[in-house]
Amino acid sequence: MDAIECIKGRRSIRSFTDEPVSHELLEEVIDVARFAPSWKNTQIARYIAVEGAKKEEVAANCFKAWVGNEEMVRKAPMVICLTYVKNRSGFERDGSFSTSKEDRWQNFDAGIAAQTFCLAAHEKGLGTVILGIFDEHEAERVLEIPEDRGVAAFIVIGHHEGNPEAPKRKEVSDLVSYFS
């Protein structure tokens, strides 16, 4: 699979087989994802793999805003809580913000890490879907996230059969503009 096939062929996968995701395979995915770019190479992304009874607790408490996500997490073999180390990306050494975007580079870096993770998983035959609708404070409580970490997103991951159709994309002409 070349890079273009990987980018265009990755889909958000919302149903999975019962096959567990081995820790070895997950670590192969993270071995690729760690090459994602980051602010001054701060590499703030951290992956918490949640399975078994803790996954049930996450499903029951963190997705009350949308039952679709709750059911997905319940049925999938694993969900990743993508966290980041706070106060590094976008910050100077003295703790001040580097730019007017203040602390928003943290989530930018986490987003790049999330997509890199999902592409690596796709190349290794795993399906993923990023979940943005979740209760951040419940996630912090249930997963005992320390003060110096933020929760960026959840990523459901598992083995799957078939690929859904790609949702319609905008045309290049809708996306690009030139200014000279």
Ligand SMILES: Cc1cc2nc3c(=O)[nH]c(=O)nc-3n(C[C@H](O)[C@H](O)[C@H](O)COP(=O)(O)O)c2cc1C
């Ligand atoms: C930041 C972000 C948050 C998302 N949140 C959810 C979510 O809460 N639940 C869900 O089912 N899909 C979620 N998605 C998946 C999108 O719906 C999906 O990427 C989009 O429809 C395009 O489909 P594709 O990923 O198959 O190309 C999210 C995607 C992103 C990037």
